[in-house]
Every structure is written in structure tokens, then in C-alpha cells.
Amino acid sequence: MGLKLTCLKGLKMCVSSSGSHDEAPVLSDKHLDVPNIIITPPTPTGVALPRDPRRAEKLEKIRDHERKEETFTPMPSPYYMELTKLLLNHASDNIPKADEIRTLIKDVWDTRIAKFRVSADSFVRQQEAHAKLDNLTLMEINTSGAFLTQALNHMYKLRTNLQPSDSTQSQDF
16 A cells, blocks of 8 residues: 555645555546545645644744844744734634734734834934835835835925925015
8 A cells, every 4th residue: 555646737646546546546527536635735835834833932932032123033934924814814723822823923013013113213203215124024014114105205294394485585574
């Protein structure tokens, strides 16, 4: 009873060659006739995701490190929030400590967004012309982009209203 690999429409399939089914799976009348089939869906990196019972401990370390550092720390994935939302919304029953993981990811997110707001506030107050955004994910930039854009627009309006225009004349009393 050995396993053999066979490909079917881009998915890797491990097909058991038990009993009378020594052939690769065959599509007939839109049905796949294969007993004992294990399908491994492809992952973005092409590597199977191992089950790690210490996920929550790792996330606690990431959260604590993010809180201690003044700058943004690199995240394990540039898509950490998107992947977490997808997995926890659709497969939370299969994830041990799902509620704890959800809370830890939310803590990391809140810490990073608070850092971004403080940085943006400092950026605006110091009237800087450019900023470098290291270790921010696209989701974080897009979420906070509207805030920063509005702040810069308000600062521009305040500066233009405070500066005297060339067409106004002073009044003598």
C-alpha cells in the first residue's frame, strides 16, 4: 500500500493505491472516482503550513517587541492582517486558541497604527517634506493614508490662510 503523486489541474494529490484502484484518478461524467484521496492545496510560498501549538507565545513576543521599539518592527508576513482575518473568519474551528490569536493580532495592529499616528503627528508638526516608511505593510499604509492626507490638507489650508496675500492692502485708521 504505497502512495503515489499525481497532478490534476494544478493541485498536488496524494492518491492511495489501495484495493483495485491502481490507476491515477480519472474524471468521468464530471465525477472524480478516487478512494482515500488527500488534497494539499497550494500555498502562496508553495510550502505546507505546519501546525505550531506555540503560535500564541510567538505572537506575544511579537506584540511585546512592537510595543518596546520606537520604530516599526518587521512583521513575519507583509500580509499578516489579511491572512489572519481570512483564516480566523473561515477556519477558526480548526485553529487552536483562535480567540487568543485574534486578540494578539489586534493588539499588534493597534500598536502599529498608534505608532503611525504619532509619527504622522510629529511629521506634520515639524513641517517635514518627506518621510520613510520602513516595515509598514500595505494594509497599514492604506488604512492610515486617509488620516495623513487629511492632516496635510488641513495644514496646507492653515498655512495659506495665515500668509498675507499680495492683493490685500493694509487699512489705515
